[in-house]
Amino acid sequence: MLYPLARAALFRLEPETAHALSLAAIARAGAVAPVRAALGARFRAPDAEPVEAFGLRFPNRVGLAAGYDKDGEGWRGLAALGFGHIEIGTVTPEPQPGNPRPRVFRLVDRRSVVNRMGFPGQGAARVATRLAGERPWGVVLGVNIGKQKTTPLEAAAGDYERLIEVFAPLADYLAVNISSPNTPGLRRLQDPVFLGALLGRLAAKRAELADATGRRTPILVKLAPDLDPDQLRGAVDAIVGAGLDGIIATNTTIARDAVAGHPLAAEEGGLSGAALSELSTRVVAAIAGHLGGALPVIGVGGIMSAADARAKLEAGATLVQLYTGLVYEGPGLVRRVLEGLGPATRRPGSRSTGS
Numbered sequence: 001m002l003y004p005l006a007r008a009a010l011f012r013l014e015p016e017t018a019h020a021l022s023l024a025a026i027a028r029a030g031a032v033a034p035v036r037a038a039l040g041a042r043f044r045a046p047d048a049e050p051v052e053a054f055g056l057r058f059p060n061r062v063g064l065a066a067g068y069d070k071d072g073e074g075w076r077g078l079a080a081l082g083f084g085h086i087e088i089g090t091v092t093p094e095p096q097p098g099n100p101r102p103r104v105f106r107l108v109d110r111r112s113v114v115n116r117m118g119f120p121g122q123g124a125a126r127v128a129t130r131l132a133g134e135r136p137w138g139v140v141l142g143v144n145i146g147k148q149k150t151t152p153l154e155a156a157a158g159d160y161e162r163l164i165e166v167f168a169p170l171a172d173y174l175a176v177n178i179s180s181p182n183t184p185g186l187r188r189l190q191d192p193v194f195l196g197a198l199l200g201r202l203a204a205k206r207a208e209l210a211d212a213t214g215r216r217t218p219i220l221v222k223l224a225p226d227l228d229p230d231q232l233r234g235a236v237d238a239i240v241g242a243g244l245d246g247i248i249a250t251n252t253t254i255a256r257d258a259v260a261g262h263p264l265a266a267e268e269g270g271l272s273g274a275a276l277s278e279l280s281t282r283v284v285a286a287i288a289g290h291l292g293g294a295l296p297v298i299g300v301g302g303i304m305s306a307a308d309a310r311a312k313l314e315a316g317a318t319l320v321q322l323y324t325g326l327v328y329e330g331p332g333l334v335r336r337v338l339e340g341l342g343p344a345t346r347r348p349g350s351r352s353t354g355s
């Protein structure tokens with residue numbers, strides 16, 4: 001009802017400017033408890049069933065994907081839009097500017113986006129200051145971590161270790177991003193040559209912190225939709241082998257088949273939204289099939305409706321996330337998806353806790 005009007009105004013602005021304005025408004029609303037409560041009354045799905053996964057209790061199955069709130073500025077307000085979990089980041093060890101603008105493009109007629117942000121952000125220390133304190137409605141807070149652009153791949157493990165040290169005590173779970181197409185070489189960390197060693201070090205760091213603090217923070221790995229079947233199986237085996245806790249599938253795609261011929265298809269970067277939906281669902285199915293229930297999967301990519309979310313769950317996901325759907329469908333999407341999904345179904349590696 002109201003969102004088409006807001007969307008028309010926002011879509012007249014350059015995408016990143018529109019995003020910054022939206023996030024600032026949500027952050028302001030989230031800082032004032034009565035406003036947050038009013039938003040919650042409107043946007044939260046009251047009957048959503050909680051789900052347990054990775055040893056955490058999620059108030060519902062729909063989360064906000066990484067990249068929307070990179071620096072953790074608006075997550076309390078975003079929780080009021082009804083998300084069961086919010087994944088902030090990608091956070092890098094130090095501040096960095098990202099790629100030159102423009103770096104986000106709307107393919108409006110395809111309800112899709114191409115972005116080549118390149119992890120702009122304020123850096124770990126600044127973000128960490130925003131995470132302590134209350135968690136509205138038990139929202140689960142994930143922190144997605146990534147290496148600094150200037151860190152060579154051979155030294156990437158050190159960046160992730162540092163980030164785990166900062167965020168393990170603050171986050172409910174950590175997501176290791178080795179799948180953004182916009183940091184040169186990053187996706188090579190998904191290759192078996194790097195991945196086994198990298199994940200082994202991250203698991204060791206987590207164990208060291210767990211010994212010191214008594215809390216073992218779940219670590220998930222976020223994968224790209226562009227791996228071939230062998231690479232995908234190798235990556236999944238490495239994640240299971242390292243004793244990590246789950247997989248987020250998928251990040252944006254560098255493929256353009258789904259938008260071939262579109263005037264913006266040639267923009268460099270990762271494609272998200274409706275044009276990614278089928279590909280990411282196929283990847284979720286391949287991962288879940290290979291895992292055979294060994295670990296839970298978070299399905300993400302092109303969820304623009306309850307039917308899209310259901311497709312991810314039917315492919316084997318336990319939870320879902322969305323980003324581009326929020327841009328095109330507005331904040332009411334979260335509740336619509338949850339109401340459209342109905343009661344939770346049992347999934348391997350998860351259990352509905354009832355209410």
Ligand SMILES: Cc1cc2nc3c(=O)[nH]c(=O)nc-3n(C[C@H](O)[C@H](O)[C@H](O)COP(=O)(O)O)c2cc1C
Binds near residue numbers: 065070090276300324
């Ligand atoms: C503008 C933009 C920025 C993004 N930034 C990040 C990021 O920093 N880290 C990350 O893991 N994923 C990032 N993503 C990918 C999303 O988290 C998600 O995996 C992808 O967009 C597919 O979901 P969607 O189709 O619902 O948007 C970004 C996506 C967009 C559109």
